[in-house]
Structure formats: C-alpha cells, structure tokens
Amino acid sequence: MSTKTNAISRSATADLSGVSVSLQDSTSSPALTRRSLLGGAAGLGAVLMAGTPAWAQFRVEIAGVGASRVPIAISDFKDEGTTGQPLAAIIRADLERSGQFSLVPGQAGMTETSQPQFVDWRARAADALAAGSATRLADGRFDVRYRLWDVVKGSDLGSESVPVVAADLRLAAHKIADAIYQKLTGDRGVFATRLVYVNKAGPRYSLRVADADGEGEQTVLNSPEAIISPAWSPDGNEVAYVSFETRKAVVWIQDLRTGKRRKIADFRGSNSAPAFSPNGQQLAMTLSRDGGSQLFVINKDGSGVKRLTQTSAIDTEPVYSPDGASIYFVSDRGGAPQIYRMAASGGSAERITFAGNYNISPSISPDGRTMAYITRVGGGTFKLCVMDLGSSQVQQITDTSDDESPSFSPNGKLIVYATRAGGRDVLMTSTLDGKVKAKLATPNVADIREPAWGPFGN
Template structure:
C-alpha cells in the first residue's frame, strides 16, 4: 500500500460514523503491573461523606490504574492528625500510608486535607490542604494521588490532567460529531464542540487552555483553534486543498500543519493566530504529521520520500531532513516524549499496524501494542494513549515499558482521536 493510500485510509476512517451515546461513561480495565509495585495503604478519609465524591476511593483508583502501586484498603477511617502505629503497618507489608479528612465550609467549599507517611522510617513524607468548590472534589483527590505518585516514584503524577477524544452521538435526534474533554480517568466528560461533520486530530495547547483540530464543517478539512473556557474559535489554516494534522510548538506560539495547497501534503508552520504561514518541508512526495521536539528546535514528520512512509526530522530553521526509522515498510504518526528521548509511532509489520517506541539515543525499537493508531504521550512521559480496534474503536493506555496496560471503552460506543493534555498550571 502506498503512503498516499494509507493517508487516505486514515482520513476516511476519521469520517466514519461511530454511534456514541452522548452521556456514555468510560469503563477502565487494567492488566499488567509495573516492574516494581510499592505497597501503600489508603485510609478512608474522615468525614468524606460530606463531599460529593468519596475522596479515598478516587485516590485508590488512580494509584491502582497506574500499575506501580499495590494498593491496600486500610479498612478504617484515619485523619491526618491521628497517631500512627508505624510498626503495625510495617508488619502488614505496607511501605507508606495515606490518611486525611474532608471538611465542608459554610460557603459550600470542600476542604481536602491529607498526609503521606513512611512506615519504614516512621516519618511524614508529604501533606496537602486543598479548598475547592464542591464540583472540583475529584480534582482535589487527583492532586493527592499526583502527590503520592511523585513522592514515591520520583516522577510527576498525571492523574489531574485531562484528555480529549472524538466521538459521535445523537443530539436532539441529530447525529453529531463531538470533541470531548474529560479527566484522565475518563470522568467529567463534557463536549467542547458539536458538529455535523468529522472532527480530526485534536491537539492541546501547552498551557491546556485551547485545542487545535481539523474540522470538515466547510466540506473540506480546515484547521481551527478553540478556547475551552469561552468556546471562541478561529481559523488557523484554510488553504486550497486539505488542511490537517495541527501540532503545537512548546511555547504555544506556532503550529505545525499539513497542507496540500501545492498538490501534495507538505509540512508548514503557522502562527497560532493564523498569520505568518511558511513552508518547512520541500519533499517531492508526501510530507505530513509534523511534531515539534520538546525544545522546539526540531520537527519530526512522516514522509514517503524513500518509498514507503518513514519518519524523518529536520531543524525548525530549515535544512536537510534526516531519516529516523528504518524497520518495516511503513512508519508514521510520530510523537515525541516530553523529555525528548523516546519516539512513539505506528508501524506496519506483517500487515498489521502496531504501536512502537524507539530510544532515540540507541535506535532500539520496542513494540508496545497491536492494532494501534493515534498515539499520545502522557505529560509525564510514563504512558501512551492510543486508539485500537476494528469497527467499534476503544482507547487504550500502555506504559512506555509495556508492562502496564489499560483499556478505556464505552458501552455500545466507539471513541478515537485521543490527545493527552499537559500538566495544568
């Protein structure tokens, strides 16, 4: 299959009707564990019945989903001021315990207090005190889980981040494409955009306040940027031919886009307000799916200049392109890890499309998942979300070492085009 045919196949798939109920909730199934699991007890927080959601249950679910913790239900209520019998918890094989309480203020706000304790050393590790409006109780719980994850693994937690994905459902009896925004665990899903036409390739701005995407509402792909808080949107690229594949620069000032204005796809750069369009690649074939490196100095892209699609890179300032992938007939959809050390991509091997990662220093390639498209790194670089399945699509998450896997699905529904948002400021 030629690269142009592959590109058209994925474009057609993006326009395919998926039949999603608008109010469907995401269901998560977990398989596999990290190479080392940290045993931790999560106590029931004192007075957490005062909050709209059970704080300790959200924390347990987050840490369990990560695959890096062996989570133990403490089986009792323990607040952050209680005296802890460290020896007893150590005897139960628990390395750390999280305790806390919930308070409801007169103005309706919810205060979540928490403390993390090291049972081996018998010392306090961390604590938080968050006052939030009641609807944001889940966010406060996610921040506690983030703190635990970071203090015990040394890597920043990403439970309080958000994801986006595209689906389709009936709205007042009319089938609409929907660009959804949700918590990283799939909860609190809300539509950012409804359209009668396909919405393709959403991408988060570095500050998490905007999404760029391509929409077919003008009967051809046009690239928009939309503010999530106001819903205001504007056109970034509406050139002759197709406009697709937006990707943000790390400073949020520039987008890499794929345009066919000159007859075949090439990678262009454009300012976030739609001004200053300039061409980056000058291949004789198809160059597409440009993605910035974390330092903003390099753009990775897929190109068929060597025959089948392969991944290349070139300086943002221009210059010769350098080939990066060499295994297999097709490699495309490049995504760079937040630390710039790992390349994720979709590769064809033996007729199937799979998710691979490459260590950029050594060039070593590792397969993480079968039947995968549209990868997206978590902001801490520990996980990759992707779309999978034929027919009814689901989302899945895999750790970069391949040990931890999650399946995110909706009953009788398909979801695709995932994009994992940045750390919230």
C-alpha cells in the first residue's frame, strides 16, 4: 500500500473506497490512492468458478491474551493422520483465535468413547475436554466423531458424528469447533463461515473466498485491472464488487455457486461502494451519474435506481444497519470525512463520529450496537476503532498504523481488517477489545486487502 491520501477529494467524483475517478474523463484509468489496487494492464483475465484450487494457503499467527478464557484440552483425534487434515489442530486454532479459550495439552489415545478421569483434568487446570476419531467408510467418506465434557461439573456435554467426503474434512473440523464454542459460550461460532478479499500479486488482481481461518482459498475472479469493495449478499451465495476491467468503475454481482456474474451499475461516471440491504433485494452504492458523488439505492437486478442524498458533498461507503432501517455512510459535508447515519429511504442525516478529523469505512455489528471504523491519527497513522453506538464511547484496538476495511464476524465477536505488517498487506482478526489478534499471512509475495466476513450458513 502506498501512503494514504484523503479518501474524499473534491477533485474526484467518488471515493470508490480510495479510488478517485476524474469528472473530466470518467472512462479513463482511475487515479489511484492508498486504498486502491495499484496498476495493471488492460483486459480481463479468466473468470473462475468458486471451486478453483488455491495458489497458496494462509498460516495463522495468534497474539495476545484475553481477559477471561475457558481452558480447554483438545486431544488429537484417533486416526486423523489417515485423513490428510490435522483435525484437532484446526479445532484448537479456531477456539484460540476466538479469544474465548486457552489451550491445555491433550492426552494421546483419547477418543469419544473414553472415560476421562475428571480429577486428573482438573489438576491440569482444564475446564473442558474434547476428543474424537476419524474413520474411513466403505464409500470413501470419513466418519468424524467427537465428544465434549465439562470437567468442572464432571459431566458429558454430548457427542456428534459427522460423515463427510475428504474435501469437506476441514469444514467438518470448523463445524465441530463451532459446536464446542456454542456449547461453552452460548454464542454461535463463526469458524465454518467464509471471508472474501482481494489478492494482488505483481500486476494482477484476484477476488478470493476462503475459510474464516484463511485456509482453503478459492479464486472467484482474476483480472489485470483493479478489483475493490467486495460485499456479501445476506444468504452468502453472491458477492458484489467493483471492477475496473473496462477502465472505469463498474459494480458487478457474482454468483459463487455457478461463477456467473452480471453488471448492476455501469452508469456514466463512477459506480462504487456496493452494500446489500439485509433482505438481499437492493444495494446501496455511490454513483456520480448526476454529477458529484451521491448515495443511491438500486434493485439487485439493476432496476429501480433511486437517489438517496442531495448534497454538494462526496457521500460514499454506505452500509445498512442490521434491521435495514438506517444507512451509515462517509461524507465530507462538514469539511472532512466523517461518518453519518440517515434513514434507509433517504432524508436528513446525523453525524456519528466527532473524535478526530478523518473517520471512514464504517462496519456495523450484527446486533446493531457497535460500529467499527478507521480513524486517522496525526498526519498518516490509520487505526481501527470500535464505537459503542449507545454511549458513543470509542476505543482504538490496534497497535498497527495502516489499518483498513473492517468487517464484523456474523456473531459480532470478532473483526477482520487489512493492515500492513513486515512490509506486506495482510489480514488480521481481532476481538472487540483488541486483546487477541490473529494474522492471516500468506507465504508468497501477494498483498491481501479489502476483506469482508460472510454470513452464517454459507
């Protein structure tokens, strides 16, 4: 990433989440700021369906200690070596990354049929215990089984059998981690959900989908031109994004099940920052077709375009509240980029951010109570913040200085964001208090940007 410039410039028609398109030449290649994807030759590369194998996979690096964590032991699953996947290790990493659990060493040879000696496990300071096995079935599938125990109460919390094909073994491990997480915390786990993000390797860009831990990435779209602003549909079957393959900003929607895609907004000027409504039938976005950069809403089939804002300011980065009643967005109507809120049908807007003179990229938690966003501190340091929307209290939760694009997990307990570490653009997840973070770092030279966390059930 280059040095971030003002994301809202009056010499441009739209912020485009960092890509500014000149009013004088709306068909030319865009002028690029820090939040854009740099360079690229003309033309579109191959459009690939969601089943395309990954170039490389992530490794997860976890740092920090949560204030209150459940100590849990996850023993290696019996015969997991025959599956090609480290099932227990995947479950352990999921739980640790959540910030809700600390790991206690497991015990070799334990399975879901074992009778644990709870006194011994209490002596090891474990509050919970899980063990399991993986058995190859006659039809080539694997029967993955596990059992969870409450060590403190000395009780059996239940077991489950998950028959899966080999390709779904990682998913099975994530679902087991979800079940354990929910049983012990009361909240739904997000380990079986997915991320979408932009990968830049050399002059080429790709839109990719991966598991919530960054593994199992699949390429959705390859292009030599910039791709920005991916956004999930509420059902997790589609992704909207902005592509510059025609040398201007155009909004597309792509079906992840079939790979088919369609243009949604290709009006004169720029088309940017799409966001699905909670019912999935409309998208809010920024268009400059009438001059200036204003917020519009459009049906997902491209019909029914309606203008929402009527100002001389640059209005961009809209996101819906979970109930669909409001839209949060960024505007420089007060002289500098700040976050505002208005009714989803348009009308007057109220300012939400007041601390600092540069606040962008709002993301609203699934319960509607918290907003994550990026603030500029000093001349060029960009920090991830969270705001309690009830009290307006704000907390900076990162120690990095180049943060971008926050997105809440569907249970509202984690935030994924882009930042810069070790000279590379990387993805991080963080608990809302900033105490436990995980870096999803690729082993190649690619830069990873613009993450969005997908919904449950995809």
